[in-house]
Amino acid sequence: MNMRAKHNNNIFRSGLGWKTAAWLSFVVAGIAVAACNKTFENNLRDDYGPGGGAGKKQKMLVILVDGAAGLEVQKSRAPYLTVMSDNAIYSWNGLTDTKKTPVTNALGWATLLTGVTADKHKVTGEDFTGSALQQYPTLFARLKQEKPGARTVAYGATAAFIDNLAADATEKKTYASDAAVKDAALAELTKGSGDLVLAQFHDVDAAGAAGAYSANDAGYKAAILKTDEYVQTLVESLTSRATYALENWMIIVTSNKGSVLASDPVAADKLAYDDSRRNTFFVCYAPNLKVSYKPGSLPFSGTTPVYQGGSAAATRAIGSDIGNLLDFGASGSYTIECKVKIPAGNFNYPAFLSKRSTFARDSVGWVLFLEGNYWQINFGQLGSGNRQIRGAAIADGKWHTLTVTINQQNATTRRVETFTDGVYYDGGITDASRNINGYGNLTSRAAFQIGQLNPDNVTGLSGYNVTDVKIYDTAFSRDYVGTTFCRTALPVGDPYERNLIGYWSGREIATVGGRKALAGVSGKYATTPGFSNDKLALYLSGNYGTSSFVEVLPNICPTPDANSFKVVPNSVDLVTQVCAWLGVNPPASWQLDGSTWLTSFMNL
Numbered sequence: 001m002n003m004r005a006k007h008n009n010n011i012f013r014s015g016l017g018w019k020t021a022a023w024l025s026f027v028v029a030g031i032a033v034a035a036c037n038k039t040f041e042n043n044l045r046d047d048y049g050p051g052g053g054a055g056k057k058q059k060m061l062v063i064l065v066d067g068a069a070g071l072e073v074q075k076s077r078a079p080y081l082t083v084m085s086d087n088a089i090y091s092w093n094g095l096t097d098t099k100k101t102p103v104t105n106a107l108g109w110a111t112l113l114t115g116v117t118a119d120k121h122k123v124t125g126e127d128f129t130g131s132a133l134q135q136y137p138t139l140f141a142r143l144k145q146e147k148p149g150a151r152t153v154a155y156g157a158t159a160a161f162i163d164n165l166a167a168d169a170t171e172k173k174t175y176a177s178d179a180a181v182k183d184a185a186l187a188e189l190t191k192g193s194g195d196l197v198l199a200q201f202h203d204v205d206a207a208g209a210a211g212a213y214s215a216n217d218a219g220y221k222a223a224i225l226k227t228d229e230y231v232q233t234l235v236e237s238l239t240s241r242a243t244y245a246l247e248n249w250m251i252i253v254t255s256n257k258g259s260v261l262a263s264d265p266v267a268a269d270k271l272a273y274d275d276s277r278r279n280t281f282f283v284c285y286a287p288n289l290k291v292s293y294k295p296g297s298l299p300f301s302g303t304t305p306v307y308q309g310g311s312a313a314a315t316r317a318i319g320s321d322i323g324n325l326l327d328f329g330a331s332g333s334y335t336i337e338c339k340v341k342i343p344a345g346n347f348n349y350p351a352f353l354s355k356r357s358t359f360a361r362d363s364v365g366w367v368l369f370l371e372g373n374y375w376q377i378n379f380g381q382l383g384s385g386n387r388q389i390r391g392a393a394i395a396d397g398k399w400h401t402l403t404v405t406i407n408q409q410n411a412t413t414r415r416v417e418t419f420t421d422g423v424y425y426d427g428g429i430t431d432a433s434r435n436i437n438g439y440g441n442l443t444s445r446a447a448f449q450i451g452q453l454n455p456d457n458v459t460g461l462s463g464y465n466v467t468d469v470k471i472y473d474t475a476f477s478r479d480y481v482g483t484t485f486c487r488t489a490l491p492v493g494d495p496y497e498r499n500l501i502g503y504w505s506g507r508e509i510a511t512v513g514g515r516k517a518l519a520g521v522s523g524k525y526a527t528t529p530g531f532s533n534d535k536l537a538l539y540l541s542g543n544y545g546t547s548s549f550v551e552v553l554p555n556i557c558p559t560p561d562a563n564s565f566k567v568v569p570n571s572v573d574l575v576t577q578v579c580a581w582l583g584v585n586p587p588a589s590w591q592l593d594g595s596t597w598l599t600s601f602m603n604l
Contacts, residue, residue: 056246056247056248057195057246057247057248058195058247058248058250058581058582058583059194059195059196059197059247059248059249059250060195060196060197060249060250060251060252060578060581060582061189061197061198061199061234061235061238061249061250061251061252062196062197062198062199062251062252062253062254062574062578063198063199063201063230063231063234063251063252063253063254064109064112064198064199064200064201064254064255064256065201065204065224065227065253065254065255065256066105066108066158066200066201066202066204066205066255066256066257067105067202067204067205067206067207067208067209067213067255067256067257067258067259067260068204068205068224068227068255068258068280068281069208069213069255069258069259069276069279069280069281070091070092070093070094070255070258070279070280070281070282071092071093071276071279072213072214072215072220072224072258072276072279073092073215073224073255073281074092074281075215076215076221076224076225078224078225078227078228079225079228079232080228080229080231080232080235081228081231081253081281081283084231084235084251084253084283084285085283088283088284088285089282089283089284089285089569090281090282090283090284090569091281091282091569091570092281093279094254094255094279094280094281094282094569094570094571095278095279095280095570095571096108096111096112096255096256096257096258096278096280096570096571097111097117097118097278097571101118101124102124103257103258103260103277103278104123104124104125104126104257105126105158105160105161105205105256105257106123106125106126106127106128106160106164107123107124107125107257108255108256108257108280108571109123109161109164109165109200109256110123110128110131110133110165111123111256111571111572112254112256112571112572112574112575113138113139113140113165113166113574113575114133114136114137114138114139114575115136115139115572115573115574115575115576115586115590115592115593115594116136116572116591116592116593117572117593120132120135120136120591120593121133121136126160127160128160128164131164133164133165136590136591137168138165138166138167138168139196139574139575139578139579140152140154140165140166140167140168140169140196141167141168142575142579142584142586142590143196143579143582143584144168144170146584147195147582147583147584150170150195150196150582151170151171151192151193151194151195151196152168152169152170152171152194152195152196152197152198153169153170153171153172153185153188153192153194153196153197153198154166154169154171154172154173154198154200155172155173155174155175155181155184155185155188155198155199155200156172156173156174156175156181156198156199156200156202157174157175157176157177157178157180157181157200157201157202157203158174158200158202159174161174161200162174162200166198169198170194171188171194177203178201178202178203178226178227178230179230181199181200181201182199182201182230182233182234184199185197185199185234186233186234186237189234189237189238189241190237190240190241191241191242195582196578196582199230199234201227201230203223203226203227204220204223204224204227204255205257206223207219207220207222207223208220208223208259208260209260213258213259213260213261213276231253235251248286249286250284250285250286250577250581251284251285251286252282252283252284252574252577252578253281253282253283253284254280254281254282254283254569254571254574255280255281256280256571257277257278257280258275258276258277258278258279258280259276259277259279260277261276261277280570280571282569282570282571282573284569284577286581299550299551299552299558300399300488300549300550300551300552300553300556300558301507301548301549301550301551301558302467302505302506302507302508302548302549303507303508303509303546303547303548303549304465304466304467304506304507304509304546304547304549305317305465305506305509305518305540305544305545305546305547306463306464306465306544306545306546306547307352307450307451307452307462307463307464307465307466307544308462308463308542308543308544309350309451309452309459309460309461309462310452310459310460310461310462313542313543314451314452314454314542314543315451315540315541315542315543315544316449316450316451316452316454316540316541316542317449317450317451317504317506317517317518317538317539317540317541318447318448318449318451318538318539318541319447319448319449319520319536319537319538319539320447320539321534321535321536321537322447322448322502322535322536323535324443325501325502325525325535325536326355326448326471326501326502327355327442327443327444328355328366328406328442328443329441329442329443330440330441330442330443331408331414331437332406332408332473333405333406333407333408333473333474333475334405334406334471334472334473334474334475335403335404335405335406335470335471335472335474335475335476336353336368336377336402336403336404336406336470336471337401337402337403337404337468337469337470337471337472337485338353338368338401338402338466338467338468338469338470339399339400339401339402339466339467339468339488339556340352340375340394340399340400340402340464340465340466340467341397341398341399341400341464341465342370342394342395342396342397342400342461342464343395343397343461343462343463343464344373344395344396344397345373345395345460345461346372346373346395347370347371347372347373347395347459347460347461348371348459348460349369349370349371349459350369350370350452350459350460350461351367351368351369351451351452351453352368352369352370352450352451352452352461352464352466353367353368353449353450353466353469354366354367354368354446354448354449354453355367355444355446355447355448355449356380356444356446356453357444357445357446357453358453358454359378359453360380361380361385361386362380362381362382362383362384362385363380363444364380364381364382364441364442364443364444365379365380365442365443365444365446366378366379366380366442367380367453368402368404370394370395370459370461371390372393372395373393373394373395373396374390374391374392374393374394374395375390375391375392375394375402375418375420376388376389376390376391376418377389377391377404377416377418379416379436379439379442381439381440381442384438384439384440387433387436387439389404389416389417389418389429389433389434390418390425390427390429391418391419391420391425392420392423392425394420399551399553399555399556400420400421400555401419401420401421401422401468401485401486401555401556402418402419402420403418403419403420403422403476403481403485404416404417404418404419405417405419405475405476405481406436406475407475408437408475412435412437413435413437414435414436414437415431415434415435416434416435416436417434417478419478419481419482419485421485421486421555422481422482422483422484422485422486422555423482424478424481424482448538449538450466450469450504450506450518450538451466451542465506465547466506467488467505467506467507468488468489468503468504468505468506468507469502469503469504469506470490470500470502470503470504471500471501471502472496472499472500472501473499473501473524474496474499476496485555486555486556486557487557487558487559488505488556488557488558488559489503489505489558489559490503490523490559496523497523498523498524499523499524500522500523500524501522501524501525502520502521502522502536503520503521503522503523504518504519504520504536504538505518505519506518509540509546510537512534512537512539513534513537515537515539515540516539516540517537517538517539517540518537518538518540519533519536519537520533520536520537520538521533521536522536569595570594572592572593572594573594573595573596574594575592575594576592576594576595576596577594577596580596
């Protein structure tokens, strides 16, 4: 990783934890970055001590990157932002706005600088016509009123931003290029006395408009990487300040909006998270705040059956109406995927997902089961016995994603591979043992089900969970499994959406036809005349309780939904975050819409 030597004397020894709603403590949003995750060294441990820097002057650096769609910035693997996000509050799933109002640069800037949504500030075009900025003043105006002695500085690459939203800054200036903005901000950060320094960059948005707002677009990615260099230069310049030892700096890097086109117009009309125009990123850290939770993903949550076994009353979720939709036949490619949480222990062949009547030899179909502390898939065929291919150990009380691919490679080879949390399991299994082509037709009259087979094996397995079951009529590549295994629901526009035979989240118990069930949905049959998702319902039977959970896990990245908005940093949060750090308590009369993501060592 191309990090400057000066980075080894970095000011940031740790990142920020952050608080969410009452039902979720110390959760950090954002999708973990699989890039160079070098952490900041703890060189300031002695400087700050147990008081976290009390008595030092609070300072704030804000860097705005116009048009930087959060998920595309993540995909670009910008080196310095990657390192920052490894030690900070961050989210690549932030939003500039949740409404259907057309997104513009001005709307995004106004939301960031006023701390309220467009419903209040009324900036919906590019020229600020009809705005309500007098009623909802900017951050600079608020600080001018509340902290008249504070020096605020704004340098930008866009006159419309500086003229309309930074007019009340102590010092403000528009420059002809992002490079010039960087140089001006660098000079201020090195020797100036600004309490709030803001730099606004526009090259990323210009590159997106000229090409595509995608990390696959060379111009757009190059602009992101160049801006990343500017961010590094500005942040690392802080240690050169003569007054640095007497200061506490917080840095926020965020975007004003994403793209200019909806990635999926239909989806965008339904949910803001499916609209790349509203997709922003938010990275925030300070040297004197402790990490309360390591950044992972959006909360993995739900209410799921707790499956029991070992008797005829074992818990089962049975698809009695599915018919042959999930049969694998004598040929063809398929993928099976599910998430499981198995108690620690060693188990003697308990089934937990199957399309097969019994575990007995010569029983036709397939079954996922445990042997010892690891999992396997077993295929049965009349007159051929059983063929099983194992996966990794999972009986540890933690969530894991299991994937099986069945790949019809040619007329004589139907290869089976297993993956645990996206990692292919080799285990010395021979190619011949992976080939189930000789097992012929695997169609079974048995119902598709979650839970142990009846009659049960004597297993002792109880208190386990199975969620997010998916079956596709295609075999995923190893690379695809490795990069998507953490997902829950299928994102809108996924290339395999029409291959999805059925998906059961298993994290919500529904009522279908007057019976308790796990509801299912299909991508493959969604447009089939007469097809109803009720056909996919898995009806619950036997003894079961329920388990409600909210967990943040590095190996599970749920698809954002409408409830995620308040548990990730968003554009409206900038003003409240800055005010909290600078010791300003916004009164209720400001009607701010944002949240403050701070934990210990706040010096207010």
